[in-house]
Amino acid sequence: MSYVLTCPNCGTREVTDFAFGGEVTERPTERPTPRELNTYVYFRRNVAGRQREWWCHRSGCRSWFLAERDTRTQEVFWTALPGDAPPADEVTS
Amino acid sequence: MRLAQQPGERIDRSRRIKFSFDGRSVEAHPGDTIASALLAGEQRVLSRSFKYHRPRGELCFSGRCAHSMMDVDGWPGARACSELVREGLRVQHINAWPSLRFDVMRATDLFGGPFTPPGFYYKTFIRPRRLWPVYEKVLRNAAGLARLRPAQDEREWRTEYRRRHCDVLVIGGGVAGLQAAIAAARSGADVVLADEDLEPGGRLLVEGAHEEARDLVRTAREAGVEVLEGAAALGFFDGLVPVWQGSTLHQVRAARHIAATGTVEQSLVFPDNDLPGVMLSGGARRAAALYGVAPGAAVLVAATSDSGLDDALALYRAGVRVVAVADLRDAPDSADLAQQLGAAGIELISGSTVVRAAGRGGVSEAVTARVDERGVARSGTTKRHECDVIAVGGGEVPASSLLLQAGAHATYDERSGRFVAGELPPSVHAAGSVVGHESAAAAAASGSVAGLEAALALGIGGSEVEQQLAEARERLVAAGGPGRVAVAPALATDGRRGGKAFVDLDEDVTAKDIAYAVDEGFSSIELAKRYTTVTMGPSQGRFSQLPSARLIAKATGLSLGEIGMTTARPPWVTVPLGALAGRPFEPAKRSSIHGCHRDLGATVRWAGDWRRAYDYGDPQGEALAVQQTAGLIDVSTLGKLIVAGPDAGAFLDRLYPNRLSNLAPNRIRYGVLTSEAGRITDDGTVCRLDENSFLVTTTSSGAGAVEQWFSWWLATWDMDVRLTDVTQGLAAVNLAGPKAREILSSLTDLDCSAEGFPYLHARQGTVAGVPCLAMRIGFVGEVGYELHFPAAYGEHLWGAIMEAGREHGIRPFGMEPQRILRLQKLHVIVGQDTDSESLPAAAGMPWIVKLDKEEDFIGRWALELAADRVPESKLVGFTTANGHVPTEGAVIVRDGVAAGQVTSSRYAPKLDRVIGMAWVPTDLAVDDAQVQISDAGRILEARVTTRPFYDPEGEVLRS
Numbered sequence A: 001m002s003y004v005l006t007c008p009n010c011g012t013r014e015v016t017d018f019a020f021g022g023e024v025t026e027r028p029t030e031r032p033t034p035r036e037l038n039t040y041v042y043f044r045r046n047v048a049g050r051q052r053e054w055w056c057h058r059s060g061c062r063s064w065f066l067a068e069r070d071t072r073t074q075e076v077f078w079t080a081l082p083g084d085a086p087p088a089d090e091v092t093s
Numbered sequence B: 001m002r003l004a005q006q007p008g009e010r011i012d013r014s015r016r017i018k019f020s021f022d023g024r025s026v027e028a029h030p031g032d033t034i035a036s037a038l039l040a041g042e043q044r045v046l047s048r049s050f051k052y053h054r055p056r057g058e059l060c061f062s063g064r065c066a067h068s069m070m071d072v073d074g075w076p077g078a079r080a081c082s083e084l085v086r087e088g089l090r091v092q093h094i095n096a097w098p099s100l101r102f103d104v105m106r107a108t109d110l111f112g113g114p115f116t117p118p119g120f121y122y123k124t125f126i127r128p129r130r131l132w133p134v135y136e137k138v139l140r141n142a143a144g145l146a147r148l149r150p151a152q153d154e155r156e157w158r159t160e161y162r163r164r165h166c167d168v169l170v171i172g173g174g175v176a177g178l179q180a181a182i183a184a185a186r187s188g189a190d191v192v193l194a195d196e197d198l199e200p201g202g203r204l205l206v207e208g209a210h211e212e213a214r215d216l217v218r219t220a221r222e223a224g225v226e227v228l229e230g231a232a233a234l235g236f237f238d239g240l241v242p243v244w245q246g247s248t249l250h251q252v253r254a255a256r257h258i259a260a261t262g263t264v265e266q267s268l269v270f271p272d273n274d275l276p277g278v279m280l281s282g283g284a285r286r287a288a289a290l291y292g293v294a295p296g297a298a299v300l301v302a303a304t305s306d307s308g309l310d311d312a313l314a315l316y317r318a319g320v321r322v323v324a325v326a327d328l329r330d331a332p333d334s335a336d337l338a339q340q341l342g343a344a345g346i347e348l349i350s351g352s353t354v355v356r357a358a359g360r361g362g363v364s365e366a367v368t369a370r371v372d373e374r375g376v377a378r379s380g381t382t383k384r385h386e387c388d389v390i391a392v393g394g395g396e397v398p399a400s401s402l403l404l405q406a407g408a409h410a411t412y413d414e415r416s417g418r419f420v421a422g423e424l425p426p427s428v429h430a431a432g433s434v435v436g437h438e439s440a441a442a443a444a445a446s447g448s449v450a451g452l453e454a455a456l457a458l459g460i461g462g463s464e465v466e467q468q469l470a471e472a473r474e475r476l477v478a479a480g481g482p483g484r485v486a487v488a489p490a491l492a493t494d495g496r497r498g499g500k501a502f503v504d505l506d507e508d509v510t511a512k513d514i515a516y517a518v519d520e521g522f523s524s525i526e527l528a529k530r531y532t533t534v535t536m537g538p539s540q541g542r543f544s545q546l547p548s549a550r551l552i553a554k555a556t557g558l559s560l561g562e563i564g565m566t567t568a569r570p571p572w573v574t575v576p577l578g579a580l581a582g583r584p585f586e587p588a589k590r591s592s593i594h595g596c597h598r599d600l601g602a603t604v605r606w607a608g609d610w611r612r613a614y615d616y617g618d619p620q621g622e623a624l625a626v627q628q629t630a631g632l633i634d635v636s637t638l639g640k641l642i643v644a645g646p647d648a649g650a651f652l653d654r655l656y657p658n659r660l661s662n663l664a665p666n667r668i669r670y671g672v673l674t675s676e677a678g679r680i681t682d683d684g685t686v687c688r689l690d691e692n693s694f695l696v697t698t699t700s701s702g703a704g705a706v707e708q709w710f711s712w713w714l715a716t717w718d719m720d721v722r723l724t725d726v727t728q729g730l731a732a733v734n735l736a737g738p739k740a741r742e743i744l745s746s747l748t749d750l751d752c753s754a755e756g757f758p759y760l761h762a763r764q765g766t767v768a769g770v771p772c773l774a775m776r777i778g779f780v781g782e783v784g785y786e787l788h789f790p791a792a793y794g795e796h797l798w799g800a801i802m803e804a805g806r807e808h809g810i811r812p813f814g815m816e817p818q819r820i821l822r823l824q825k826l827h828v829i830v831g832q833d834t835d836s837e838s839l840p841a842a843a844g845m846p847w848i849v850k851l852d853k854e855e856d857f858i859g860r861w862a863l864e865l866a867a868d869r870v871p872e873s874k875l876v877g878f879t880t881a882n883g884h885v886p887t888e889g890a891v892i893v894r895d896g897v898a899a900g901q902v903t904s905s906r907y908a909p910k911l912d913r914v915i916g917m918a919w920v921p922t923d924l925a926v927d928d929a930q931v932q933i934s935d936a937g938r939i940l941e942a943r944v945t946t947r948p949f950y951d952p953e954g955e956v957l958r959s
């Protein structure tokens, strides 16, 4: 597996420059039930397809940013700092 | 023998250099390869073969066949025909004992032949199983190529990795590749061209067009192309192409790829076609054109296309005696070539091919004949030719490995009698002979087409480029298609018995072996490949693709198109493992005080990324000194983060289970970080520097992860906080012990009294002239001052404290004594005493979690749930009865079942007993409970304690 990501600060780099932060999850805003907590802490959607996820430019500016990537083809559709990311309608639905 | 000076030769005849071959001195010119120098000195046997130990000579003269593998200065995989001679090089043959001339393992050829068909080893040496190790040892010595030296100290691999992103990567530097690179670069693309030969130019270099080749390379460079010479593209991995260039591995990522990898000449199959002196006609021509070396005194050329005739003429013009040309076709395409051969007095034997080579230790005779459809000589057509070289041209196959790896398919074109790579994947272009554009004009035009198409696909270049593309396409059409190639017989023979006919010279696979494999049912080419190992040798079947396909076609009655080609996996060229799997670039971090530790004779060990002083030779004495007088330890490796901003306190409150926002300036609090699952991930101290800023320390190994954790939450939460990692910028030492206060006082104006500078307080001031943040914390359990200061002053401050402490008996102490001291206090080391499942309460720190905090914090919900449950086990201290120090990791057993484990254990010199920490069942986690430790087969009795072994009330610490 080998592809490139574009850090919003530094530009395009090999994926090995980055640390993967996993798919974007929503932290509960209210006290969760044990089942909800378990799901939040341990379960991931693990989609085969477009996924919104966290990346950290570990070997560069060390910023965290969001990316949307196809987990099957490694095609990266966009990357953006959290404030600039497009609304997450389809991912969080 | 050297020829007269050749127009395009690479050698510098005005100078001479020497190297040794098997201990014998050999003369060469700068620019010679080992093989060209040996051939000039009439050394024709270069190696012994893989299985039968038959003598082998040069085959390809392009650095690809296994025959030229030699041990060069300890590197066992060097190829003599591409390795340049350097003064004093030590070259040794491989796979022959005791010598290249006399190899005892030749017996496998002379006597073992009938007994060693394919699969023989698999079938014969598998029973009884227990004898396999014995068989293996013998077989390992008998077969194989070079011998790897276990201690490879004389050659140290240092591979540089380089990442290169570009618009277009052109693979192959022949005329097609060069034209493609020039066209793409002139259109505005950023282009890299990788060529695997010593010099780019491809066939132009040997076909008398060397000046044109060098002009093209110059033009390409002027157009901005980065030309990598001697650089082989190893494979195609999701668009990433590793290009190996000696000590550099370029990881090239391009938006478009152009494969201009050319073709590979194939050998012919006839009895004894492996005698030294049988070589590819293109190889013979390269030897003459590039190195001014005659491949032999008298050459017979066996051709299947016009290019073989061209090779014969070129050899003749270079000054080589060509005795005859046997052309399998009835007439050449070009009448002109036939006429030129006639004018040169070279006999052209049309419709014939070589049916046997003869000679002892090398070719002395070639037999040619017309052959029938089975490849057997027709009576009355046999001719004998005295010669010492048989130059064979068995057709070409596209060098399409990279294209196939990228997803292309190779199909057989019945009309031209060739395999062609087609159905190219998106983003990949191909140019030149790899896709059938053979002539120089066609190759050049197809290169331009590919380069311009790549540029247009990238969206660079406008109507101008489109215009150029149309013109290049016209030139390509005008250049015409490839010439006619006669399909060589799968096996040509004079019909007499005797002699092995090799299809794969690397692996010693004969025509008979292939027939045998097909008989046994391995009739698909991929199965036959695996069974016989045909095309699996060091040259990856480069020279045996077509011959093996033809033999299978003959045995099965299928067509070449139905049989297809095997896929060569990466790497495309032999590459040292060291170039791919060498030690990765791992920076070692050293504190700014490291020089002092070295001078003090410290034992240095890895601690995460850091090189740390483990002890100074006497860990117990060092630990005692801290408790009796004073000790100084370098703790620069601690992670250090400055968290600043109006929301800094609130930010920390959300990350830590305890409260930090109410910390007063110059006060310190211990903190444990937990995950959302409530598990301990790291620990350290938090010191409030002023209203808006905190200094957070982390464990040495956790610094990076904590910084990443903090910055991740900061990216998620909208808070006015700035994070600054000052781990490298600040050095830190911990001065601890009964005399620490006195020593520090002598170096600073700060009030160091117990009242003026109490425990868990911080002060900012100068120590020995250095601006310091001094923090009273007590990891080791004695009165201690942790000083953080600019790293540049590391050695100065260390030296000043050691000097001031000398009269008090101060000693430096390392990680090991620190571990003894903290164990006395039952201070946890995260990662040593805890794991990814450890909850704070179970780890003996229930007080660290403040569930009465109103705010939410990371891990809160999980910790709330955990608070309602009794944990299965708890972390406690223990002492053993008999003074034996149990191994860390030893198992706590209960009723013969594992019930916990020892995480830390030491002999504590001041207490004069063995102490430790262990996870034990919760009902046993009470003072004086007895537990059993199973350690390497013995059972130790241990007594539990939940209170620190030393200064349990912390009176010493706070004094």
Ligand SMILES: [Zn+2]
Pocket: A007, A008, A009, A010, A011, A057, A060, A061, A062, A063
């Ligand atoms: Zn960056």
